[in-house]
Amino acid sequence: MKEILKKLCIDRGVSGNELQMLAVIKELVGDFAEVSTDNMGDILVSMGNKDADRHIMLDAHMDRIGLVVTYINDEGFIKAEPVGGIDLRTLQSSAVKVLGKETILGVICTMPPHLSKNDDELSKDKIWIDTGLSADKVKELVSLGDTVIVCSEFRELLNNQVAVSALDNRAGCAVLVKCAEHLKDKTLPCRLSLVFSVQEETSELGAGISAYTLEPDEAVVVDVGFAKQDGVPDEKSGKIGCGAIISISPVLSKKVTDKIKEIAKRLDMPCDYEVCGGSTGTNADKISSSRGGIMTGCISVPEKNMHTQVEVVSLDDMEKIAELLSVYVQEGGVGNA
Amino acid sequence: MLDYGLLERLCKADAPSGFEEEVREIVISEIKDYADEITVDNMGNVLVFKKGRATPKKKLLLSAHMDEVGFIVTDIKSDGTLKFASVGGINDTAVFAKQVKVGKNKISGVVNAKPIHLSSADERKKVPPMDSLCIDIGAKDRKDAENYISLGDMITFDSPFENKNGTIISKAIDDRFGCLVLIEMIKSDLPFDMYFGFVVQEEIGLRGAKAAAYTVNPDCAIVVEATTAADVPFAEDEKRVCLVGGGAVVSHMDRSTIYDKEYYKIAMSANTKTQTKTMIAGGNDAGAIHCSRNGVRTIAVSVPCRYIHSSSSLASVDDMESVLEVVRYTAEKILSE
Secondary structure (H helix, E strand, C coil): CHHHHHHHCCCCCECCCCCCHHHHHHHHHCCCCEEEECCCCCEEEEEECCCCCCEEEEEEECCECEEEEEEECCCCCEEEEEECCCCHHHCCCCEEEEECCCEEEEEECCCCCCCCCCCCCCCHHHCEEECCCCHHHHHHHCCCCCEEEECCCCEECCCCEEEECCHHHHHHHHHHHHHHHHHCCCCCCCEEEEEEECCHHHHCHHHHHHHHHHCCCEEEEEEEEEECCCCCCHHHCECCCCCEEEEECCCCCHHHHHHHHHHHHHCCCCEEEEECCCCCCCCHHHHHCCCCCCEEEEEEEEEECCCCCCEEEEHHHHHHHHHHHHHHHHCCCCCCC | CCCHHHHHHHHHCCCECCCCHHHHHHHHHHHCCCCCEEEECCCCCEEEEECCCECCCCCEEEEEECCECEEEEEEECCCCCEEEEEECCCCHHHCCCCEEEECCCCEEEEECCCCHHHCCHHHHHCCCCHHHCCEECCCCCHHHHHCCCCCCCEEEECCCCEEECCEEEECCHHHHHHHHHHHHHHHCCCCECEEEEEECCCCCCCHHHHHHHHHHCCCEEEEEEEEECCCCCCCCHHHHCCCCCCCEEECCECCCCECCHHHHHHHHCCCCCEECCCCCCCCCCHHHHCCCCCCCEEEEEEEEEECCCCCCEEEEHHHHHHHHHHHHHHHHHHHHC
């Protein structure tokens, strides 16, 4: 699982710029599954029995939050704006990678203490990046619209946990790849589509498009969910290492959710639940209302520090979720329920 | 040309105040074949004498500090996370959601960050104070953490080093750059005998330099440092203090020292780019050296450095070369009087 995840944690892939993920997905599943893309750039992986009545879709978004270059000033400083829910607090004096013609290391500009007041408010209108390069050199290497990510190294913590940026939702992507590996030599009672979808962080665009295109009978979304940590309420989170966070929500299919719960119980897999009063804030919201409505469930990998460069997940949790999903698919989902 | 490969090794070494071992080892192994006398004093300062072509009337001390700003473990919480305090002056903004290394064994950790989704509008606008944060190493609980961590362990930033297109981005340029200049001087053929101090604990009150100046008992001193440059887009005119790319910074006055007028003129007249600060800001080991024993005539020469005391500071290679030139020129001029 660690190796799969490492391969998926590439710099590229800020929402709207997911193109480079295709080569990674092809490398991981191309030997045993058919890989294609749609108009928006979603990656569709086809497996199982193509003539089966039942069609199950598993979705994980592959885009990551970041910044986009909007302006370059005469001194070579680069102005940028958020793409997705970037946390301004994490940017202060952080090293960043400007993904231009080549990747350039830079730093988010901050004021030294003698010029800053404690009550200075962070603002998305004040994001400047310093590469130390002249304006001419910057303009040669960077174009408006290029994306920027916060630097972060793939680091292993204790107890099989890892810390790096973009685990939201490369962790979910890795779960799907692992699930596909479990299923590659199995005879499935259904058609299976794995979707690595684009632009979740900005508008959940890709999941809606791909669900429309594929027209599945049911879908399960794999994303990251809040892990318990300081300041995070118990009812909104699951403990890291607990296995999966299963979502319960009015927008989700009770049939699918119950089936997921039942399999988890059978596998003796401890789970936490996240109950939402309305929509889930994941791709499940778009998929479940696609076409004439698609029965959808949602499973999350517990993650600390979401939307920062130090997101933390447990590889054990990801293994368990991959196993749960592969059982779900082998049993044909809720098709026979 | 300075040895920038050595600068990389120096910057990557982890050595907050009081934990200078790693830098001390590099310094000693680099200079042992070139110096005439090397002593490590009771505080951990490395004091060096190097014979030159002539013995001058005056005793000159060149000083740079080995320590960097960092953190120290103050408590292990029941959930296995670590409370910490800063060692030296670090802004709250530089800490949130950063990757760190803990203890001699360099256990990977992250500074926890409450997810933006669960933060109120007010919380999102301000980086929370350091004392409200904790470091996560992935431990299950206090007992688990205690297998790896002890109270008082050092913590340093885990951030990239880059030297590209004439720009260096790294932690700890303050003051591994000064150590690099001193090592370069010791490796070169000197016109006069000189004394060198690689000192400890600058960041927590100029403590090592005080002892070193007492022991060496010099007539005059040159402090080689990195100093705050604030030439960022939202600072103007004199508030920029000094400019990256503007050459070596020679101060006439800062918050701890009024510098020797004659030495100031000498240093500013070196045959390279020089500048002085446009605000009375900052301070360095000169503050402890110039008032040692019966007084020491002192000057400081610094590389301008943006985002100093953070995980990613930025400086220019051209400025670094200028500092070396100014230090060489000033030392020779002072001693040939």
